[in-house]
Amino acid sequence: MTTTEKDYNPKAFTPPKERFLYRVKFTKGEEVKFIGHLDIMRLFQRAIKRAKLPVAYSQGFNPHQLLSFASPLTLGTTSEGEYGDFEMARKINPQTLVDSLNEVLPRGVRVISAVPMKNQAEKAMAAMAGAEYIIYPEESMTPNIIEAHLDGFLKQQEIIMMKKTKKDTKATDIRQDIFDMKHISDGKEPKIYVFLAAGSQRNLKPSLVMEAFYQYVGLEFFPYRIKYHRLELYRKEGDTLVPLSEGISDGNGAEPV
Amino acid sequence: MKNKIPDEILLQVEKPGRYTGNEINMVIKDPKQVDIRFGFCFPDVYEVGMSHLGLQILYFFLNRREDTYCERFFAPWTDMDAMMREREIPLFSIETQDSAKEFDFLAFTLQYEMSYTNILNMLDLGGVPLYAKDRKESDPLVICGGSCAYNPEPLADFVDFFYLGEGEVLYDDILELYKQNKKNGGTKAEFLEKLLDFDSIYIPKYYDVTYKKNGEIASFTPNHLKARKVLKKTIVTDMDHVFYPEKQLVPLIDVVHDRVTLELFRGCIRGCRFCQAGFVYRPVREKTAETLLKQARNLVEASGHEEISLISLSTSDYTCFPQLANGLLDEFSKDSINISLPSLRIDAFSLDLMQKVQEVRKSSLTFAPEAGTQRLRDVINKNLSEEEILRGSALAFEGGWNRVKLYFMIGLPTETEEDLIGIATLSEKIVETYYKLSKEKRPRPVQVVASSSCFVPKPFTPFQWDAQDTHMEFLEKAKIVKKHITKKQIKYNYHEAKLSSLEGALARGDRRIGKVLHRAWELGCVFDGWSDLFDYNKWMQAFEDTGIDPAFYANRERSYDEILPWDHISVGVTKAFLMQEREKALKAQVTPNCRQDCSHCGAKSFGGGICYDYN
Numbered sequence: 001m002t003t004t005e006k007d008y009n010p011k012a013f014t015p016p017k018e019r020f021l022y023r024v025k026f027t028k029g030e031e032v033k034f035i036g037h038l039d040i041m042r043l044f045q046r047a048i049k050r051a052k053l054p055v056a057y058s059q060g061f062n063p064h065q066l067l068s069f070a071s072p073l074t075l076g077t078t079s080e081g082e083y084g085d086f087e088m089a090r091k092i093n094p095q096t097l098v099d100s101l102n103e104v105l106p107r108g109v110r111v112i113s114a115v116p117m118k119n120q121a122e123k124a125m126a127a128m129a130g131a132e133y134i135i136y137p138e139e140s141m142t143p144n145i146i147e148a149h150l151d152g153f154l155k156q157q158e159i160i161m162m163k164k165t166k167k168d169t170k171a172t173d174i175r176q177d178i179f180d181m182k183h184i185s186d187g188k189e190p191k192i193y194v195f196l197a198a199g200s201q202r203n204l205k206p207s208l209v210m211e212a213f214y215q216y217v218g219l220e221f222f223p224y225r226i227k228y229h230r231l232e233l234y235r236k237e238g239d240t241l242v243p244l245s246e247g248i249s250d251g252n253g254a255e256p257v
Numbered sequence: 258m259k260n261k262i263p264d265e266i267l268l269q270v271e272k273p274g275r276y277t278g279n280e281i282n283m284v285i286k287d288p289k290q291v292d293i294r295f296g297f298c299f300p301d302v303y304e305v306g307m308s309h310l311g312l313q314i315l316y317f318f319l320n321r322r323e324d325t326y327c328e329r330f331f332a333p334w335t336d337m338d339a340m341m342r343e344r345e346i347p348l349f350s351i352e353t354q355d356s357a358k359e360f361d362f363l364a365f366t367l368q369y370e371m372s373y374t375n376i377l378n379m380l381d382l383g384g385v386p387l388y389a390k391d392r393k394e395s396d397p398l399v400i401c402g403g404s405c406a407y408n409p410e411p412l413a414d415f416v417d418f419f420y421l422g423e424g425e426v427l428y429d430d431i432l433e434l435y436k437q438n439k440k441n442g443g444t445k446a447e448f449l450e451k452l453l454d455f456d457s458i459y460i461p462k463y464y465d466v467t468y469k470k471n472g473e474i475a476s477f478t479p480n481h482l483k484a485r486k487v488l489k490k491t492i493v494t495d496m497d498h499v500f501y502p503e504k505q506l507v508p509l510i511d512v513v514h515d516r517v518t519l520e521l522f523r524g525c526i527r528g529c530r531f532c533q534a535g536f537v538y539r540p541v542r543e544k545t546a547e548t549l550l551k552q553a554r555n556l557v558e559a560s561g562h563e564e565i566s567l568i569s570l571s572t573s574d575y576t577c578f579p580q581l582a583n584g585l586l587d588e589f590s591k592d593s594i595n596i597s598l599p600s601l602r603i604d605a606f607s608l609d610l611m612q613k614v615q616e617v618r619k620s621s622l623t624f625a626p627e628a629g630t631q632r633l634r635d636v637i638n639k640n641l642s643e644e645e646i647l648r649g650s651a652l653a654f655e656g657g658w659n660r661v662k663l664y665f666m667i668g669l670p671t672e673t674e675e676d677l678i679g680i681a682t683l684s685e686k687i688v689e690t691y692y693k694l695s696k697e698k699r700p701r702p703v704q705v706v707a708s709s710s711c712f713v714p715k716p717f718t719p720f721q722w723d724a725q726d727t728h729m730e731f732l733e734k735a736k737i738v739k740k741h742i743t744k745k746q747i748k749y750n751y752h753e754a755k756l757s758s759l760e761g762a763l764a765r766g767d768r769r770i771g772k773v774l775h776r777a778w779e780l781g782c783v784f785d786g787w788s789d790l791f792d793y794n795k796w797m798q799a800f801e802d803t804g805i806d807p808a809f810y811a812n813r814e815r816s817y818d819e820i821l822p823w824d825h826i827s828v829g830v831t832k833a834f835l836m837q838e839r840e841k842a843l844k845a846q847v848t849p850n851c852r853q854d855c856s857h858c859g860a861k862s863f864g865g866g867i868c869y870d871y872n
């Protein structure tokens with residue numbers, strides 16, 4: 001009997017004409033905040049396997065699951081607004097997707113919602129334009145200091161910081177990438193809210209904002225003692241920014257609450 | 258759950274995910290609700306330890322007991338080590354991040370000699386006194402097991418007891434005994450005394466060693482009435498009914514081997530004379546294909562892994578291999594799960610199989626002739642002829658392969674220049690085989706990579722009496738090989754000879770080597786198996802400072818009547834058999850493998866496995 005390589009490969013599959021994409025929103029808690037971006041991707045691949053979800057695969061000798069994720073999170077940062085677009089081989093109930101993943105995901109990762117996407121919706125990574133964070137500075141940055149300096153900090157025409165790019169470090173004005181910044185301490189615990197540019201065009205890390213703010217206030221900056229928590233990722237719709245999972249639904253499932 | 262190790266530290270070390278656990282299937286228990294806290298310690302970095310099958314098995318085996326919580330410890334990488342010392346953070350477990358000192362047992366697995374200094378470092382980081390004699394009632398008991406434990410002597414002074422053999426057999430009894438003893442208010446010393454009832458537990462303090470003027474061992478004698486003269490390893494005889502985990506810990510960060518592992522069998526039929534594993538794991542005990550398929554199903558389901566790897570010392574020797582391989586392909590390839598097949602003999606069947614599981618263009622063929630000439634291959638009992646290699650290559654080249662990897666050893670007993678040149682000749686013959694193909698069948702050039710490692714004589718092999726080459730001699734030999742490799746299609750690699758020299762001294766070391774280990778660690782040696790951290794000069798200084806000559810252990814031929822440091826241990830294979838094998842080796846006579854004929858090596862005494870397939 002002779003067999004061709006093609007016959008050997010039961011993995012080969014024909015892609016469905018209609019694609020079944022789901023935008024999945026999930027958390028990255030304390031337990032997994034030191035797990036990097038690639039590892040989160042692998043973690044979902046395995047969770048999808050364990051949950052026996054009908055995920056779609058790429059073609060070729062080593063097919064891989066068709067998953068794509070939005071903005072990587074800095075190691076150590078927690079989040080309640082992470083996103084991935086998962087492609088399934090067939091239509092499934094979005095709530096089933098949420099529940100079955102939650103049954104098998106490790107502690108710290110919870111799927112909050114899954115929205116069936118219009119086929120023409122832009123991929124999460126490409127669509128991204130902004131990100132919201134809560135920042136917990138260490139105790140030398142007291143609520144009083146924040147209150148006293150935040151307005152002045154934001155009134156600056158420009159805030160020049162040394163920004164790392166892939167190749168080198170450049171002096172960059174970061175002021176225009178700070179969409180909003182508020183003092184939100186409750187009681188003695190210092191807390192700051194920021195809304196920053198995020199995405200492939202413009203991107204600002206909250207740690208750089210904090211470094212600038214510490215400099216402005218005149219306090220010593222302790223990069224490893226400040227906690228960051230991401231609240232939400234936004235995409236552009238016309239002139240406004242909306243959360244990544246809003247306005248992309250194909251109408252076949254509830255909008256997230 | 259919040260990490261007890263401050264974020265500030267984790268943010269400053271490389272790969273903090275090494276220390277934060279939370280893997281899929283990690284066992285969570287309340288330490289206050291158990292009687293025994295058991296620390297499984299792997300003396301290397303997380304990514305290496307998590308790739309070890311023995312850890313996966315014992316972790317779930319011990320944790321199936323309600324009264325025991327088995328947690329994992331790994332060697333913190335040097336950056337973390339420095340941070341922990343600076344801030345006085347003791348060695349902590351992955352599960353609860355509790356300190357090592359709070360555990361009843363710290364059980365280290367010895368997989369390679371070059372991890373010994375890490376054991377000392379981990380004890381020290383844990384605040385546990387290094388020497389067994391200095392430890393108090395409140396300190397954990399330190400256990401060592403694993404394949405290097407068959408020569409326990411280099412670590413004897415640091416260890417309370419050695420477990421000889423496969424973990425599934427005795428741990429239940431040991432833990433019951435420990436629990437009883439603790440309940441009755443017994444001391445650790447009393448517990449150790451009770452362990453004398455087991456013939457696979459070696460407790461170094463019950464044995465005294467004296468030495469002759471020339472450095473050889475003069476006597477090795479029990480100093481307790483109940484201490485046995487010879488301790489014997491214990492093994493599982495029924496592989497189909499022994500505990501095997503239904504789950505597997507699935508790490509959240511990338512580790513060395515991240516996949517479902519199926520253990521086809523333990524032991525090896527071959528009896529290659531240089532190979533310690535081939536003797537210490539005897540006899541061969543197989544699992545049935547049904548058992549393996551069931552285990553594969555469970556593990557794939559519980560892990561979500563997309564790769565299954567078959568492991569054993571020589572995959573092709575598995576009697577139900579075709580049945581298993583086809584079963585796995587039928588069942589799993591539709592789910593995009595890859596099957597990886599290491600250490601296959603190259604023949605029509607395996608090539609056909611390899612074409613099914615991997616992309617030919619991207620893969621290479623592997624042969625391990627180990628020696629360059631048939632004479633030397635007969636000396637080491639490596640049953641692989643030149644004809645087989647060339648036939649296998651020709652077949653593979655026809656099938657589209659164009660890359661070949663060859664593994665050799667240099668410094669084997671009786672080796673001559675001819676054998677070294679043979680490495681080059683054999684590599685060239687493979688290249689020539691490729692060019693015998695018609696032109697259209699070889700669109701790409703052939704690549705042959707020949708690698709040689711340095712031979713390290715190991716205990717419990719027929720070469721345990723032999724002298725190892727010095728690292729200078731190794732280099733000279735590698736140069737000879739290199740000189741004779743002239744074809745541009747052949748690439749020759751050789752291994753770090755100094756590392757092998759040191760391994761040679763430790764592998765056949767006695768109790769006195771403990772002092773060297775201690776000194777080397779004091780001088781800063783850790784992670785010696787990592788070539789970028791290995792510091793040969795520090796080791797040489799450690800030998801000098803302790804007045805011990807490494808050549809005595811590595812480069813000296815022993816006589817048959819010398820007392821060897823591991824003579825009080827039996828792995829089943831008798832010393833008489835090993836001597837007979839050595840004599841045959843010197844005459845280049847081969848010994849049949851266990852499936853062809855039983856050579857009565859002694860391993861039949863375990864009452865199971867292949868030795869009973871004859872009647």
Ligand code: SF4
Binds near residue numbers: 541859860867
């Ligand atoms: S007793 Fe015979 S069959 Fe058993 S391991 Fe030894 S040589 Fe092989």
